[in-house]
Amino acid sequence: METIKFSLDNLPEKKDNLTLALGTFDGFHKAHYKLALNARLEATSYSGILFFSSSPENYLSRNKSKLILTSLDDKIRYVSKIGLDYAYVVDVDKSFFSLAPIEFIKRILLPLGVSSIVVGEDFRFGKDGAGDVTLLRQFFKVYCLKIEKLDGVKISSSNIKEYIEKGEIKKAWKFLGHPYEICGYVKKGFQNGHKIGFPTLNISLKDNYVLPLNGVYYGLCYCLGLPYKALINVGNNPTIGKLKEPIIEVHLLNLNKDLYNDFVYVSFLEFKRKEIKFNSLQELKNQIEDDKKWALSLDPFK
Known part of the structure; x- marks a missing residue:
């Protein structure tokens, strides 16, 4: 899959008969995966997906949270497994999201060579969300997928964010189709973990990720090209x-190494307990030892 970055003033080469998946794709959850997969399966020539260089939440949110589930790099990493020909990334700013729906079609979709679109039935686009599937059908063949649900609940980024913020990691995993994951660089902290016998990697997040409920989790930390079992504290x-x-x-449960400034991925697999204030450092150490035994007993692939 080739990643093509462009702007309204610098459009890429036209690809005739392009089948394109459209959406916000935050989290790249199960419904997003289905959109991208259908773009590949329905394509008669080229297949692709359109991403924004920055989350629409950064420009459209007022009282809503601007926290994200996946960065642009995360989205590209997930979609690369599907087999699309192209991942288009359009450079956006506040004015971009003021484009009327017809401008979005004429200035982006048609110049790209789009002939077919894959969207969810509730897809909206353009200023104030005025564009919909009916408008798209005036210009393109549209494959409109029904809203995906699990246990009667819509698979949506907002619902998944809520699960994560409540510490319902396994439920979020079920809706995402993959474990919730964040990434960032290992930075030097206060060395408190070292002082009590449990050294930790302090993660400086690469993006404005949704954080799970404060507490202790079991997961995997991907570093040095390998996954390592981990006890995670938020x-x-x-x-x-x-x-x-x-x-x-x-x-890290099975690695003791200086990883300062290394880039790591952290996957949350299971919730253990909420964060609490202990009466002494010894109480804290005893609890962490118990947490560690619990984590070591788990199989990350079950």
Whole structure:
């Protein structure tokens, strides 16, 4: 799959008979996967997907959260497994999302060579979400997929965010179709983990990810090209000295190595307990030892 980045003022080469999947694709959940897969299966010539260089939430949200489930790099990584020909990335700013629906069609979709579109039945586009499937059908062949549900609940990025913020990691995994994952660089922290015998990687997040409920999780940390079992803490460290903002600390269960400045991925697989304030450091150490035994007993692939 080739990634093609472009702007309204610098359009890429036209690909005739392009079948394109459209959506916001935050989380690249099961319904998103189905859209992308259908774009590949329905294509008679070229297949592709359109991403925005920055999340629409950054420009359209007012009272809503601007937190994301997946960065642009994450989305490209997930979609690369499907076998599309192209991942288009259009450079956006606030003015881009003021385009009227007909402008979006005439300035982007038609110049790209789009002949067929794959969207969900509730897809909206253009300024104020005024564009819909009916308008798209005036210009393209449209494959309109029904809203996907699990257990009677719509598979949507907003629902998945809610599950993650409640610590319902397995439920989020079920709706995503893959474990919830964040990434960033290992930075130097306060060394509190080292002081009590449980060294941790302090993760400086690459993007404005949704954070799980403060607490302890089991997961995997992908570093040095391999996955390692990990005990993950999300929180403010109330026992040692409460922080203003929650941080992510990862204790590797089968690796002890200096990884400062390394780029890592962290997958959340199971929730253990909420964050609490202990009466002493010894109580905290005892609990972490118990958490570690629990994590070591788990199989990450079940």
